[in-house]
Amino acid sequence: MSGQKTFYLTTPIYYVNDAPHIGHAYTTLACDVLARFKRLDGYDVFFLTGTDEHGQKVEKSAAAAGIDPQRFTDEVSQNFRDLADFMNYSHDEFIRTTEKRHAKASQALWTALQENGHIYLDTYSGWYAVRDEAFYAEDELTEGPDGKKIAPSGAECEWVEEPSYFFDLSKWQEPLLKFYDENPDFIAPPSRRNEVISFVKGGMHDLSVSRTSFSWGVDVPDDEKHIMYVWLDALTNYITALDFPEKDAELYKKFWPADLHMVGKDILRFHAVYWPAFLMGAGLKPPRRIFAHGWWTNEGEKISKSLGNVIDPRQIVETYGLDQVRYFLLREVPFGNDGDFSHRSIVNRINSELANDLGNLAQRSLSMVGRYCGGILPVPGDLLDPDEQILGHAEQLIQDIRGHIDAQAFHEALEVIWGLVRAANAYVDAQAPWQLHKENPARRDTVLYVLAETIRHLGIYIQPFMPSSAAKMLNLLAVPENARDFRHIGSHSALIGGAELIKPEPVFPRFMEADTSEMR
Ligand code: MSP
Secondary structure (H helix, E strand, O other): OOHHHHEEOOOEEEEEOOOOOOHHHHHHHHHHHHHHHHHHOOOOOEEEEEEEEOOOOHHHHHHHHHHHHHHHHHHEEEEEEHHHHHHOOOOOOEEOOHHHHHHHHHHHHHHHHHHOOOOEEEEEEEEEEEOOOOEHHHHHHOOOOOEEEOOOOOOOOOOEEEEEEEEEEHHHHHHHHHHHHHOOEEEOOOOHHHHHHHHHHHOOOEEEOOOOOOOOOOOOOOOOOOOEEEHHHHHOHHHHHHOOOOOHHHHHHHHHOOEEEEEHHHHHHHHHHHHHHHHHHHOOOOOEEEEEOOOOEEEEEOOOOOOOOOOOOOOOOHHHHHHHHHHHHHHOEOOEEEEOHHHHHHHHHHHHHHHHHHHHHHHHHHHHHHHOOOOOOOOOOOOOOHHHHHHHHHHHHHHHHHHHHHOOOOOHHHHHHHHHHHHHHHHHHHHHHHHHHOOOHHHHHHHHHHHHHHHHHHHHHHHOOHHHHHHHHHHOOOOOOOHOOHOOOOOHHHHHOOOEOOOOOOOOOOHHHOOOOOOO
8 A cells, every 4th residue: 555654673583503482482472562563553564583594503503413504494494483373473574594585685785885895804813602603802701610711691702713804893983873873762772772882982893794614604795715794694684585685676665774673682782783884884774773672581590401491482372371471471571671480470460460350351341241231232322421531541542552562662551551451440340230230221231331342442452462362352342353453443333232242251261270280
């Protein structure tokens, strides 16, 4: 549709050296909620995720598994694709960096940088952490008990000495600082923005952007001894998916610069420093915004393979339910902060906020429509102040939610939605339709209609977070599928007084402890 607002957002592409874990599920979940929200809000959305398949780490993992890297990456990449379907993510495309079109895009970016004089040949000698696929300066490292050099991330470093092409990153200090200054929303949350600015102010070395000691990567144009540094290759995925460097690439014209690259805090520097420098160096526009979220711990412990406490997203979904997990991950911590996954806190939220607050509101309201009105949605009479108030609250809420979503404050969006849930529960208690049933059936009908209308709004608002539960709720109210986007907020037309409703069933069951006693 011409003139439609567009929104392009991306997840990091995930290394295929390992099975997907909660960290991967979390980053993509946040993007999924955002993508669904924007679609409901009338945007033409392009939501990209995928896998990062080159580099030493993946090459080593393939060797350890005894299979050739291409077959290895085919298998592991498929696990990520399967997880995305399992989690009900609504990505528009899944990219793999071993695709031909991606080598072409990476080489075109390289060539543009070279033509603009930003790449030169020299020798790299310094420290490299394969786990992070990152170079480190001596003064960033500490010494482990066995004398090994350790990066700030905890990854072991090895000494590398080989011919390498360099990108002239040291010349980008001023342009980057100017760019951050002119685009105050480029890095979020603000604490992360300050970190990046002080890193750049501290001065930067030129960046080694090719390797010669292994071969699993994209070839450097016109120099077959070199492959590109995996981060230069990986970052390019964001424009490969838009058909860069095709002439007249429609997707690129439509969606670049990206509205948001969502990343974890550990990979912010690559996205907020290197990536805009590469793009500006190639004469392309930097993305509009990078959001760095926090990390999860498990019952208070850092998650690590050696501790054996890695959280498998499939397992928690099987235990608690998909929408319950989606809700918990975005409700439990202010988005951007670190958070702790614990059995006690997820059960608490499921039982108090989902089952009690929202689930009960819908169940008791719709059961009364069943019991008192024969399952027919009543036609309302004149509205009184409390009715107008709750309906006004429901209608106005979209503005608050939109503001929070645009700031990636998912927890705040859910908080204000639950403000309406609480107001609606207070409204039922105050209006006491069971009492009205005996005394004033006409007023009872109005109250039940107002409740149904409030629940319709709640169903619409929770769709991005809990798509299947929201659909169940809207089905209970017989809201047509084509009347569930944000254009239908506040319009009463979607609820038809006189419509016959199906018998309500609880949308959010309580979590019973016995369900997991075996597992713990
Ligand atoms: N391949 C790079 C990204 C390239 S993007 C051009 C990469 N891949 S990764 O597989 O390691 O990605 C991990 C993602 O999961 C990162 O966003 C990271 O922050 C996130 N998490 C990894 N462990 C995590 C937690 N324990 N908690 C939350 N997120 C974490 O980096």
